[in-house]
Amino acid sequence: MEEIIKKVISLAKLSFPKEELENFIKECEKIVSYFQELKKIYRREEKNDQETGLIEECPLRKDEAKIGDRGFLKGLSNFKGGYFRIKKIL
Amino acid sequence: MDILKLKINEIQNLIKRKELSYSELVKEVFKKIEENKELNAFISIFPERAIKKAEECDKEFDKFKEIPNPLFGIPLAVKDNIAYAGEKLTCASKILKDFISPYSATAVKKLEEKGAIIVGKTNLDEFAMGSSNEFSYFGPCLNPINKEYVPGGSSGGSAAAVGANIVPVALGSDTGGSVRQPAAFCGVCGLKPTYGRVSRFGLVAFASSLDVIGIISKYVEDCAIVLQAISGYDEFDSTSAKDPVHNYLPLKSNLKEAKIGISKDFFFEEMDSSLIKIYEDFFRLLEKEGTKISELSLPTIRYGIYAYHLIATCEASSNLARYDGVRYGLNLIAKDIDEFYTKVRSEGFGKEVKRRIVLGTYGLSKGYYEEYYGIGIKVRKVICEEFQKAFEKVDIILAPTSPTLPFKLGERLKDPIMMYLSDILTVPVSLAGLPALSIPLKYKINDFPISIQIIGRPFGEKEILDFAYGIEQL
Numbered sequence: 216m217e218e219i220i221k222k223v224i225s226l227a228k229l230s231f232p233k234e235e236l237e238n239f240i241k242e243c244e245k246i247v248s249y250f251q252e253l254k255k256i257y258r259r260e261e262k263n264d265q266e267t268g269l270i271e272e273c274p275l276r277k278d279e280a281k282i283g284d285r286g287f288l289k290g291l292s293n294f295k296g297g298y299f300r301i302k303k304i305l
Numbered sequence: 306m307d308i309l310k311l312k313i314n315e316i317q318n319l320i321k322r323k324e325l326s327y328s329e330l331v332k333e334v335f336k337k338i339e340e341n342k343e344l345n346a347f348i349s350i351f352p353e354r355a356i357k358k359a360e361e362c363d364k365e366f367d368k369f370k371e372i373p374n375p376l377f378g379i380p381l382a383v384k385d386n387i388a389y390a391g392e393k394l395t396c397a398s399k400i401l402k403d404f405i406s407p408y409s410a411t412a413v414k415k416l417e418e419k420g421a422i423i424v425g426k427t428n429l430d431e432f433a434m435g436s437s438n439e440f441s442y443f444g445p446c447l448n449p450i451n452k453e454y455v456p457g458g459s460s461g462g463s464a465a466a467v468g469a470n471i472v473p474v475a476l477g478s479d480t481g482g483s484v485r486q487p488a489a490f491c492g493v494c495g496l497k498p499t500y501g502r503v504s505r506f507g508l509v510a511f512a513s514s515l516d517v518i519g520i521i522s523k524y525v526e527d528c529a530i531v532l533q534a535i536s537g538y539d540e541f542d543s544t545s546a547k548d549p550v551h552n553y554l555p556l557k558s559n560l561k562e563a564k565i566g567i568s569k570d571f572f573f574e575e576m577d578s579s580l581i582k583i584y585e586d587f588f589r590l591l592e593k594e595g596t597k598i599s600e601l602s603l604p605t606i607r608y609g610i611y612a613y614h615l616i617a618t619c620e621a622s623s624n625l626a627r628y629d630g631v632r633y634g635l636n637l638i639a640k641d642i643d644e645f646y647t648k649v650r651s652e653g654f655g656k657e658v659k660r661r662i663v664l665g666t667y668g669l670s671k672g673y674y675e676e677y678y679g680i681g682i683k684v685r686k687v688i689c690e691e692f693q694k695a696f697e698k699v700d701i702i703l704a705p706t707s708p709t710l711p712f713k714l715g716e717r718l719k720d721p722i723m724m725y726l727s728d729i730l731t732v733p734v735s736l737a738g739l740p741a742l743s744i745p746l747k748y749k750i751n752d753f754p755i756s757i758q759i760i761g762r763p764f765g766e767k768e769i770l771d772f773a774y775g776i777e778q779l
Contacts, residue, residue, distance in 0.1 A: 220663065227622065227666040228629070228646040229659055239656075242721055243663055246614075249722050250668075253611035253680055 309470045313527045327378035331359040334380045337471040344447045346465040348385045350425035358422045375530045377420035382466045382475035385426035388507035397441035398431045400634045400653025410507020412518045412535040419534050427462030431655045433511045436727035440657040454711040457487030463521045464491040474522040482731025484519030485743035489706035489756035492745045496520045496528050499763050500738035501546035504539030512620035515735050525773045529553040551767045558775030566601040566699035583748045583755050601695045605687045609733035615681030622665025685736045692737045702760040706743040740766045744773045
């Protein structure tokens with residue numbers, strides 16, 4: 216866990232003085248384990264709710280944007296072959 | 306007479322009768338700011354700009370002999386994470402300590418169009434991340450009821466300014482309870498509108514799917530006046546709602562007509578028994594007044610606090626990536642671009658902000674995304690559904706605003722989880738995007754008023770304002 220948090224700190228473009236780092240990591244570990252409570256709860260809920268289907272798939276759509284599929288874009292005069300045509304600049 | 310203890314309409318009546326001028330009113334505000342300097346409620350004040358505007362309002366009133374709208378010439382304060390053109394927008398952070406906003410937030414612009422006068426920017430937890438106002442680069446704000454205690458957060462400065470009768474109304478922002486909880490701690494009203502009711506344009510983003518601009522006032526009517534002015538669709542905020550804005554005024558008590566729901570799921574075992582007893586007394590009082598109360602089941606709301614922190618930290622880590630020292634931030638020297646980013650962000654952000662960025666980055670990392678953020682989103686959906694079902698049976702849900710009374714300065718600083726739990730009763734409403742108003746009741750413990758949260762249906766602000774007005778009259 217300590218190594219993961221150190222990696223995340225560098226990914227987030229942050230750094231800490233040595234004397235603060237140890238304490239910061241400890242606090243983060245404590246909070247992450249607090250977040251994990253939800254994981255347990257969720258699994259329990261999921262089990263219980265298989266009959267009711269209360270918790271379903273993630274409500275977010277899959278990130279598959281297909282610009283040409285949208286009807287309102289097709290109606291635009293400068294939208295041809297799946298692309299917008301814009302004025303030549305150069 | 307303390308004119309700043311009056312309702313907005315009462316102040317305007319004094320103006321009409323020529324017993325007060327707008328310039329005198331605004332000068333009184335700055336006198337009060339000076340007298341209450343110890344509270345540290347303001348990060349910046351604009352005496353010259355505000356007095357000049359008040360003099361213009363006086364001239365206009367002398368010329369036309371009428372007050373065009375209730376907010377004309379009324380002094381207001383704005384939380385320092387909301388843009389006001391030409392003035393500093395610090396978010397109580399070192400990284401933005403010298404940043405001047407080039408434009409005003411839509412909400413501020415709308416208030417100015419009505420003639421309201423912005424007197425200053427109020428203190429907050431850095432980037433609105435906190436529940437005590439102790440995480441401010443400019444130092445903590447104190448509770449006006451007892452200065453040894455925190456005013457709540459993150460809109461602590463706005464709540465303290467209203468609670469100390471410095472301004473009649475202030476704008477705040479509410480992501481997980483940042484308007485309602487400080488309002489409760491300082492004994493004033495705090496309204497979190499429905500997500501999308503008020504434009505977020507010009508509100509510095511913390512967690513974009515939860516952030517809303519809210520109102521803190523002494524009286525429910527003043528809250529309604531400001532909400533009327535700032536609500537509505539804004540082309541600069543794609544998440545602002547096109548739903549029509551109701552006429553919130555005049556207010557009319559609906560204590561007898563509204564169907565009320567209460568849920569034991571909002572009352573935790575760990576809650577102070579004296580607090581629970583007060584709420585029981587209050588519900589009995591409502592029933593005596595003719596309010597119909599029924600019991601509801603909202604079993605998932607207790608998990609809202611986990612879901613909220615997962616979602617909010619993930620969104621914050623993404624939103625705060627823009628503070629890289631290039632467009633915003635400190636001017637430091639480094640040997641390469643990577644060192645520059647790291648140096649600027651490490652020196653510019655405070656401890657709590659760094660903690661949330663790290664947790665959010667962790668939650669969005671490959672391998673952890675589904676386990677953390679994904680689950681948070683699912684639980685959020687279930688909470689929304691539970692509220693939706695509940696509102697098929699009732700018009701309004703009542704719940705405590707805070708699980709505890711205000712705590713002493715420094716008491717929770719060393720325990721971040723305890724600090725996060727301060728919002729346990731406000732975050733479910735934020736996750737569901739519902740409107741809620743926290744109003745102080747007439748009960749007190751150690752001089753601190755006990756507040757109740759009035760939760761409404763989406764865009765049901767009129768109903769909750771009317772209900773709060775009814776409670777205010779009890």
